[in-house]
Structure formats: C-alpha cells, structure tokens
Amino acid sequence: MHPALTYSAADVRPRPGGGRLSGWVIPAKDTADVAGWPTTSGSPLRSRVAGETTPFLAGLQRHGALIDAKTLTSELGATIYAERPDVPLLSSPAYAGCTPGGSSTGAAVVVADGLYRAAHGGDAGGSLRVPAAACEVVGFKPGAPRQTVSVDGFITRTVADQVELWGLPRRRLEALSVGVLTAPLFTPGAVVDAGREGVVRRAAALLAGYFPVREVTPLSFGLETYRHFSARIKHSFAEVDPLDSPYIAWLRDEARSLTPSTLSAAAAHIDALPSLVRTEWDVDIVLTPMIATDPPPLGFFPSLSPADSFEAQTEWSPWGSLFNLTGAPAAAVGPVQVGGISPAADDAAVLEIARLIEPVVEEWQRERRR
Numbered sequence: 001m002h003p004a005l006t007y008s009a010a011d012v013r014p015r016p017g018g019g020r021l022s023g024w025v026i027p028a029k030d031t032a033d034v035a036g037w038p039t040t041s042g043s044p045l046r047s048r049v050a051g052e053t054t055p056f057l058a059g060l061q062r063h064g065a066l067i068d069a070k071t072l073t074s075e076l077g078a079t080i081y082a083e084r085p086d087v088p089l090l091s092s093p094a095y096a097g098c099t100p101g102g103s104s105t106g107a108a109v110v111v112a113d114g115l116y117r118a119a120h121g122g123d124a125g126g127s128l129r130v131p132a133a134a135c136e137v138v139g140f141k142p143g144a145p146r147q148t149v150s151v152d153g154f155i156t157r158t159v160a161d162q163v164e165l166w167g168l169p170r171r172r173l174e175a176l177s178v179g180v181l182t183a184p185l186f187t188p189g190a191v192v193d194a195g196r197e198g199v200v201r202r203a204a205a206l207l208a209g210y211f212p213v214r215e216v217t218p219l220s221f222g223l224e225t226y227r228h229f230s231a232r233i234k235h236s237f238a239e240v241d242p243l244d245s246p247y248i249a250w251l252r253d254e255a256r257s258l259t260p261s262t263l264s265a266a267a268a269h270i271d272a273l274p275s276l277v278r279t280e281w282d283v284d285i286v287l288t289p290m291i292a293t294d295p296p297p298l299g300f301f302p303s304l305s306p307a308d309s310f311e312a313q314t315e316w317s318p319w320g321s322l323f324n325l326t327g328a329p330a331a332a333v334g335p336v337q338v339g340g341i342s343p344a345a346d347d348a349a350v351l352e353i354a355r356l357i358e359p360v361v362e363e364w365q366r367e368r369r370r
Contacts, residue, residue: 002113004071004072004107004110006038006087008069012068013066015061015064017064021060021063024118025117026065026068027071027106027119028071029073033050035052039070040070042076042103044086072087072088072109075247077127078103078248080316081313082100089298093113095134095295100112100295107121109135111156112135112136121152123324125229125324126290126324129141129330130291132290136365137155138332139156140154140331141324143346146325159333169348170348170352171346173353176284177285179285180200180201180287181287182200185288185318186222186226186321186322190318193293196291199335199336200288202364203287206357207356219281221276224269226321227266228269228270229321229324231263232270234251250307277322277326278342284342284345284349285353290332290337291317291335319337336357338350338354
C-alpha cells in the first residue's frame with residue numbers, strides 16, 4: 001500500500017447503473033467517513049469505525065465514482081503539514097525531502113505520484129490549495145457559505161479534471177477584471193520567492209491579452225482580517241480533546257481564552273468581508289502566489305513552538321485563507337492562486353481563468369526541472 005494511504009479496500013466495487021462520474025476512482029481524505037471503514041483523522045489514537053458515509057462522499061458514489069481508499073491527513077486537519085511520529089513521513093514528489101503541505105497531504109502526494117487522477121480533500125484555510133502548490137498539481141476550493149469552516153473538494157492533475165468532476169459548463173468570460181497581488185496579505189514580514197512572484201506575473205501578462213489587469217495592494221484591513229481568521233480557526237478547537245498533540249492543546253487553550261466580544265467582532269468582520277474586499281480592490285478575480293517559497297524541509301514546522309508554527313504556516317501561505325473567509329472559490333494551479341472577488345467570479349469562471357494560465361504554469365514547472 002502506498003505510504004500516503006491510510007486504508008485501502010481491495011474488494012470495493014462501483015455501484016451499478018453508472019453515472020456522471022462512472023470510471024473515476026477517488027480516495028477520500030481520512031477526516032471524512034466511509035461506512036464500515038476506519039477514520040483516523042490523522043492520528044492512530046483517534047481511529048474509529050465510521051457508521052455512515054459523509055454526504056459529500058455519498059454524493060460522489062451516487063454519481064458513479066468509486067471510493068477505494070483513504071489518504072493521510074494532518075491531525076484533525078489542523079496544520080498545513082502532516083508529520084506525526086506514528087504515521088508515515090511523506091515527502092513532496094516535486095521537492096524531495098520537503099513537506100508536501102497539508103492538511104490534504106496524502107491526497108496531493110498520490111495525485112502527484114500518478115497513483116490517482118484525482119483525490120478528495122477538504123479546505124478550511126488552504127488545505128487543498130497549499131498541498132497542490134507544494135506538490136505542483138491542481139487544488140480547487142469551490143464557493144461556499146462563509147459560515148462553512150471546511151469545504152470539500154479535489155486535488156487533480158489538471159484543471160480539466162476539476163471541471164469534469166464538478167460537472168461545470170465551459171464559461172464564456174466577458175468583462176472580467178483581474179488584480180495581481182504578490183505582496184504578502186496577512187503577514188507583512190513574509191519573504192516571497194522571486195521565482196514564484198515571477199510566474200504570477202507571467203500568468204497575469206497572458207491574461208492581459210483577454211481582460212483588464214492591474215496591480216492591487218495588500219488590504220488596508222488585512223491584519224485585522226488575519227486576527228479574526230485566527231480566532232475562527234482556534235474557536236473550532238475549543239471542545240477538542242488534544243490527546244497527545246501539543247499543537248492541538250495550544251489551539252484548544254487559545255480558543256478557550258477568546259472572549260464573547262472577540263468572537264462577535266470576528267463574526268461581524270467576516271460577514272462584511274466580501275463587500276470590504278470588493279470595494280477596496282474593485283476587481284473580479286485576483287492572482288497571487290499560493291505559497292511564498294518552495295516547501296520547507298521535513299521537520300521544520302514540528303521543530304517550532306505551537307505559536308511560532310501557527311505564524312510560520314501563515315507566512316508560508318499568506319493569501320489562501322482570505323477565500324475561506326469570503327466563501328469565494330479559489331484554485332491553486334501549482335504555484336499560482338486564482339481567487340474570486342466579485343459575484344461574477346463563480347466556480348466556473350475561476351476554473352476557466354485557471355485553465356487559461358495552466359500552460360504558463362506548466363512551462364514554469366518544466367524550466368524548474370531543467
């Protein structure tokens with residue numbers, strides 16, 4: 001069994017009758033339940049046998065997809081790396097000896113390794129898009145209500161695979177405007193690799209042949225937004241048993257220190273955020289890097305204190321969580337993120353922009369391999 005898989009069902013068969021996704025074989029992230037299978041949520045200490053299949057996975061099965069395995073995740077999806085001592089240590093297929101990202105860690109690795117064409121994952125703050133960037137594949141977080149903490153989605157080899165999985169029509173793009181942001185959004189001190197900034201600008205130059213493209217600057221209220229995002233993420237761990245995880249214990253303790261007024265302010269800011277972003281940037285789509293640098297070496301994040309690790313993870317990906325807060329769709333095409341800003345930038349529009357820039361990313365990837 002591939003080390004990125006936590007469970008494999010040799011005797012599983014597709015449901016009779018076919019369906020739109022007939023022929024697709026998709027492993028599930030091991031935070032999601034499949035009836036009768038173990039769910040570990042990233043730690044053997046949390047393993048339990050699921051009584052029923054989660055609705056998203058059940059929907060895939062109804063449409064004819066075959067779910068045959070589970071993929072490794074960070075514990076409870078809490079980090080953008082997965083390095084517990086009692087689970088296999090995975091390396092990025094694109095950057096040997098470096099983290100493949102997370103929390104949909106195994107999903108990105110099995111797709112990048114060519115074992116699967118697509119893998120299921122979830123995204124609460126970049127957990128599909130960060131590993132896609134760290135493994136040089138494609139991750140997409142669809143649009144969702146802002147109150148949804150984690151959104152189901154896929155990591156795939158190509159943008160076309162995302163479009164097929166979601167059953168989206170090709171979208172004619174008219175009168176869209178594109179912003180370009182390469183400066184860090186939530187952590188002003190983060191250092192952005194020149195090559196990653198460069199590929200975003202190459203993608204923007206291509207889009208300039210189709211749409212108005214202009215630079216945008218970090219949001220004037222970005223640090224406030226990051227503070228509220230941190231509160232929302234931490235609050236989701238308020239009632240979680242940390243078991244043996246110092247990091248999750250820190251998240252729980254941080255959550256229990258949040259006051260009602262802090263949580264109320266976070267909720268109010270997040271409710272207003274889509275309008276605030278549209279007003280300040282006045283574009284439909286924004287391009288950013290997905291990660292600021294090449295993936296750090298294995299062992300880097302676990303070597304830090306929980307507080308320093310939380311900050312370092314944000315510095316590595318200081319753009320992605322904006323779209324979890326606004327509920328807008330966002331795609332990582334390898335190193336480049338395409339995020340929706342206006343209502344015109346729906347799932348189909350974001351993936352169409354992603355499709356347009358995919359050749360630029362593929363050329364950049366070939367240059368890096370030489």
